Amino acid sequence: MSTTSVAETxxxxxxxxxxxxxxxxxxxxxxxxxxxxxxxxxxxxxxVISAIFAPLIAPHSPDxxxxxxxxxxxxxxxxFGTDELGRDLxxxxxxxxxxxxxxxxxxxxxxxILGVLWGFFAAQAGGLLDExxxxxxxxxxxxxxxxxALVLVAAFGSHLPTLILIIGLLLTPASAxxxxxxxxxxxxxxxxxxxxxxxxxxxxxxxxELLPNAAPVIIARTALAAADAMIIEASLSFIGLGxxxxxxxxxxxxxxxxxxxxxxLYYVIFPGAVILLAIWALNTLGDQLQELLDPRASx
Amino acid sequence: MKAPTLGTTAPLLAVEQLSVxxxxxxxxxxxxxxxxxxxxxxxxxxxxxxxxxxxxxxxxLALMRLVHEPVALGGRVLLDGTDLLGxxxxxxxxxxxxxxxxxxxxxxxxxxxxxxVGKQIVEAxxxxxxxxxxxxxxxxxxxxxxxxxxxPARRIDSYPHEFSGGMRQRVMIAMALASDPDVLxxxxxxxxxxxxxxxxxMDLLSRIVADRHLAVILITHDLGxxxxxxxxxxxxxxxxxxxxxxxxxxxxxxxxxxxxxxxxAVCRLDADTARPMPSIGGQPPLPDRLPTGCTFHxxxxxxxxxxxxxxxxxxxxERGRFAECLxxxxxxxxxxxxxxx
Amino acid sequence: MLWYVGRRxxxxxxxxxxxxxxxxxxxxxxxxxxxxxxxxxxxxxxASQVAQMxxxxxxxxxxxxxxxxxxxxxxSGHFGMSYxxxxxxxxxxxxxxxxxxxxxxxxxxxxxxxxVPTAIYAAMHPRGIVDRAATAFASLGMSVxxxxxxxxxxxxxxxxxxxxxxxxxxxxxxxxxxxLKLIVMPAAALAFTACAPILRFLRGxxxxxxxxxxxxxxEGKGMLRPTAIRKHATxxxxxxxxxxxxxxxxxxxxxxxxxxxxxxxxxxxxxxVDAVFKRDYAVLQTSILFAAAAFIFTTLVVDLxxxxxxxxxxxxxxESAA
Numbered sequence: 001m002s003t004t005s006v007a008e009t010x011x012x013x014x015x016x017x018x019x020x021x022x023x024x025x026x027x028x029x030x031x032x033x034x035x036x037x038x039x040x041x042x043x044x045x046x047x048v049i050s051a052i053f054a055p056l057i058a059p060h061s062p063d064x065x066x067x068x069x070x071x072x073x074x075x076x077x078x079x080f081g082t083d084e085l086g087r088d089l090x091x092x093x094x095x096x097x098x099x100x101x102x103x104x105x106x107x108x109x110x111x112x113i114l115g116v117l118w119g120f121f122a123a124q125a126g127g128l129l130d131e132x133x134x135x136x137x138x139x140x141x142x143x144x145x146x147x148x149a150l151v152l153v154a155a156f157g158s159h160l161p162t163l164i165l166i167i168g169l170l171l172t173p174a175s176a177x178x179x180x181x182x183x184x185x186x187x188x189x190x191x192x193x194x195x196x197x198x199x200x201x202x203x204x205x206x207x208x209e210l211l212p213n214a215a216p217v218i219i220a221r222t223a224l225a226a227a228d229a230m231i232i233e234a235s236l237s238f239i240g241l242g243x244x245x246x247x248x249x250x251x252x253x254x255x256x257x258x259x260x261x262x263x264x265l266y267y268v269i270f271p272g273a274v275i276l277l278a279i280w281a282l283n284t285l286g287d288q289l290q291e292l293l294d295p296r297a298s299x
Numbered sequence: 300m301k302a303p304t305l306g307t308t309a310p311l312l313a314v315e316q317l318s319v320x321x322x323x324x325x326x327x328x329x330x331x332x333x334x335x336x337x338x339x340x341x342x343x344x345x346x347x348x349x350x351x352x353x354x355x356x357x358x359x360l361a362l363m364r365l366v367h368e369p370v371a372l373g374g375r376v377l378l379d380g381t382d383l384l385g386x387x388x389x390x391x392x393x394x395x396x397x398x399x400x401x402x403x404x405x406x407x408x409x410x411x412x413x414x415x416v417g418k419q420i421v422e423a424x425x426x427x428x429x430x431x432x433x434x435x436x437x438x439x440x441x442x443x444x445x446x447x448x449x450x451p452a453r454r455i456d457s458y459p460h461e462f463s464g465g466m467r468q469r470v471m472i473a474m475a476l477a478s479d480p481d482v483l484x485x486x487x488x489x490x491x492x493x494x495x496x497x498x499x500x501m502d503l504l505s506r507i508v509a510d511r512h513l514a515v516i517l518i519t520h521d522l523g524x525x526x527x528x529x530x531x532x533x534x535x536x537x538x539x540x541x542x543x544x545x546x547x548x549x550x551x552x553x554x555x556x557x558x559x560x561x562x563x564a565v566c567r568l569d570a571d572t573a574r575p576m577p578s579i580g581g582q583p584p585l586p587d588r589l590p591t592g593c594t595f596h597x598x599x600x601x602x603x604x605x606x607x608x609x610x611x612x613x614x615x616x617e618r619g620r621f622a623e624c625l626x627x628x629x630x631x632x633x634x635x636x637x638x639x640x
Numbered sequence: 641m642l643w644y645v646g647r648r649x650x651x652x653x654x655x656x657x658x659x660x661x662x663x664x665x666x667x668x669x670x671x672x673x674x675x676x677x678x679x680x681x682x683x684x685x686x687a688s689q690v691a692q693m694x695x696x697x698x699x700x701x702x703x704x705x706x707x708x709x710x711x712x713x714x715x716s717g718h719f720g721m722s723y724x725x726x727x728x729x730x731x732x733x734x735x736x737x738x739x740x741x742x743x744x745x746x747x748x749x750x751x752x753x754x755x756v757p758t759a760i761y762a763a764m765h766p767r768g769i770v771d772r773a774a775t776a777f778a779s780l781g782m783s784v785x786x787x788x789x790x791x792x793x794x795x796x797x798x799x800x801x802x803x804x805x806x807x808x809x810x811x812x813x814x815x816x817x818x819x820l821k822l823i824v825m826p827a828a829a830l831a832f833t834a835c836a837p838i839l840r841f842l843r844g845x846x847x848x849x850x851x852x853x854x855x856x857x858x859e860g861k862g863m864l865r866p867t868a869i870r871k872h873a874t875x876x877x878x879x880x881x882x883x884x885x886x887x888x889x890x891x892x893x894x895x896x897x898x899x900x901x902x903x904x905x906x907x908x909x910x911x912x913v914d915a916v917f918k919r920d921y922a923v924l925q926t927s928i929l930f931a932a933a934a935f936i937f938t939t940l941v942v943d944l945x946x947x948x949x950x951x952x953x954x955x956x957x958x959e960s961a962a
Binding site: 392413423 | 853856872876950952
């Protein structure tokens with residue numbers, strides 16, 4: 001009779017059986033193995049750290065005016081040069097990072113939290129309420145984001161907390177849509193139905209099980225939202241409707257630099273490059289995370 | 300219409316030790332098809348039968364060199380003496396355009412949903428020969444008529460989703476014939492169809508093949524379909540041909556235990572419904588985890604110690620038939636072997 | 641079919657109405673009294689003058705009435721009175737619509753003309769040089785805010801090379817050459833950011849379509865693979881890309897504001913930015929609504945185009961003969 005049985009059917013892992021989406025730590029370890037993932041993460045960490053420790057790293061105070069030192073190009077004393085008031089550009093950039101990154105992350109956090117609540121609630125409720133909530137999303141998204149931002153700034157001003165709130169609210173609908181479809185997918189899974197059948201209150205299921213499973217998708221979206229937030233804030237600051245003086249974000253620095261474009265090119269290039277770098281890093285991080293989550297990603 | 304070739308010694312299509320290998324990043328390549336050989340002449344009908352995963356569809360694609368890269372094809376595929384595996388991409392494209400056609404399993408996905416069927420058939424016509432558009436269109440209409448599509452002049456501008464399954468398959472056949480090929484390969488042409496439509500499509504194929512004196516390779520897992528259509532049949536298991544015989548011999552007196560088991564597993568109208576349906580226990584092996592010795596031995600009811608150690612080679616048991624089993628000769632001559640009748 | 645079109649148009653109208661409510665609420669209801677903001681800095685204005693100002697601007701009527709008269713005015717071409725310039729809003733907006741449309745369309749055209757052939761070529765030769773360069777370009781393009789793109793162009797072409805002017809406008813009908821010189825940088829800056837998402841999506845869509853069975857069928861008929869991708873995958877991939885193009889128009893409408901401001905392009909964008917600075921809500925209301933209307937209209941057109949272009953959606957009574 002036959003001896004060894006060799007054939008093994010490949011183990012099927014149906015999504016419905018087990019909460020199969022990778023948990024966050026697992027995701028992180030996989031991210032590190034991809035070159036773009038590492039680079040974008042490293043860049044972000046670098047930017048965040050330099051922003052947090054700006055007071056310690058900055059060679060000068062960003063506000064020190066020194067008329068004799070105006071428009072010095074990059075030198076050993078001033079790595080990025082000085083501006084029209086003799087202020088050290090590197091220091092201004094470091095401090096500006098606190099504002100730019102602060103607004104970007106703050107707005108992204110707001111949009112994620114509100115969007116997730118909105119989307120979860122809609123998906124969970126279903127029926128007319130779901131329809132209503134999603135139509136609201138459509139209506140809000142009918143107005144191009146930057147225009148809506150301008151309108152809200154006109155109405156409510158642009159103090160820092162207001163700005164964070166405005167941008168956060170503007171990015172919420174997109175997060176809501178994503179959160180809703182992520183939740184819908186989970187609601188159709190067996191483990192959800194099992195939990196409901198066991199009598200676990202919906203809210204607990206929501207936060208205990210659905211959220212951790214949808215977390216990777218939501219984290220990816222948050223990174224992209226942060227990138228969008230930075231684009232909005234930088235654009236607003238550039239035309240003078242963003243961060244109000246005396247604070248200066250990177251966008252404000254580009255604006256100042258643009259005014260001096262015939263005196264000093266580096267003044268506009270450095271902040272511009274940093275903005276580009278930050279947005280690129282956030283976008284790439286978000287993309288890499290999304291690719292990791294998409295089972296079809298083979299390219 | 301092709302006149303039968305008289306007096307040619309070389310067969311139209313001769314396949315020698317065809318193998319399909321996929322290189323892998325770590326470790327050895329996986330070879331889901333190993334050592335397939337047969338020859339085919341005009342007017343002949345060869346059937347390749349086997350379970351899912353036996354490699355039969357892959358063989359069909361390999362003959363046309365349509366397997367997705369990266370892939371390593373071994374052996375030789377001689378069409379009128381020319382080895383297709385050695386041709387450049389352009390030359391092979393011309394062979395596909397003019398000499399060989401493939402009919403696919405699922406006509407809905409094999410046809411482009413945004414083009415009319417007429418456009419797709421005309422494309423086949425014009426890829427084969429330099430034909431002006433009007434003439435190509437008339438030819439397309441004639442082909443649709445030939446395969447039994449009603450109102451061909453009108454339906455030619457319809458889209459694939461506007462046809463039923465059976466009609467779509469007929470369209471595929473028309474498209475395959477558009478280039479006037481010498482060799483027709485049909486990969487599970489009736490799998491997606493219901494039984495009555497199946498019968499009709501097979502009848503159509505039969506008539507067309509006879510009319511045009513084509514060489515046909517029919518790939519199927521349905522033993523009944525193969526029995527009704529083919530002259531010779533090859534049985535594939537786990538990437539190898541385990542038996543090759545004229546159809547009556549194969550079904551009447553199977554030699555290889557796998558063939559025997561397959562035939563025994565066929566559901567018969569006169570079967571005793573009280574007894575459980577016979578089936579072959581276990582699963583076919585994965586191409587990267589093949590058993591030692593005979594690939595079938597873990598599931599073979601007649602396996603011996605030898606079977607796990609020695610690799611069988613094709614043994615000719617009669618004229619025109621061989622089987623890949625260590626005990627092929629013994630099984631062929633034993634009078635009581637064979638239960639498929 | 642007609643029924644479908646009618647329904648879809650109806651939905652757009654409802655959307656537009658709801659959007660107008662949203663804009664009105666955000667601008668008028670939430671922030672409170674605009675008059676206080678207007679007179680905020682001015683000294684020596686007494687209560688009766690404030691009341692008179694409020695009355696002349698129609699701000700003492702109930703909100704519903706204000707909303708109603710605004711909407712009614714939209715249909716008759718009277719968009720209200722600017723809070724600042726003593727001019728009717730429609731006059732302020734009128735001459736500026738054409739330059740904005742010109743710029744937006746030019747940018748869209750450039751973006752499509754660059755993105756589509758590049759994506760197709762990249763898909764025809766996957767992992768080749770063009771494919772890799774295009775992917776990198778798209779990734780970059782999505783990370784560049786339009787103002788940075790504009791700055792880069794200005795630095796190169798205006799500051800360093802001094803080939804192109806950075807401000808001004810001339811109608812295409814009066815001086816086409818000058819119009820072209822003036823429009824190329826702003827349009828290119830806008831196009832850069834619009835091109836990236838279209839390129840990326842189309843390339844991805846083509847990549848998926850390249851794996852479809854009908855590509856293999858085309859190869860089986862004797863077509864070379866790149867040709868098969870070009871002829872067979874492209875129509876299938878372009879259809880869903882339409883949606884992305886629609887979304888891009890939305891982004892363009894936002895970006896055009898910034899770009900117009902940078903290049904002093906006399907369009908709706910500069911009008912809007914000025915209105916924001918001055919808190920001229922009357923102008924803002926209608927201009928923003930126009931932009932939203934343009935976006936909603938674009939989405940409508942895209943949806944209807946789907947019905948026309950995708951044969952599977954054409955309401956055909958499927959005649960299936962067995």
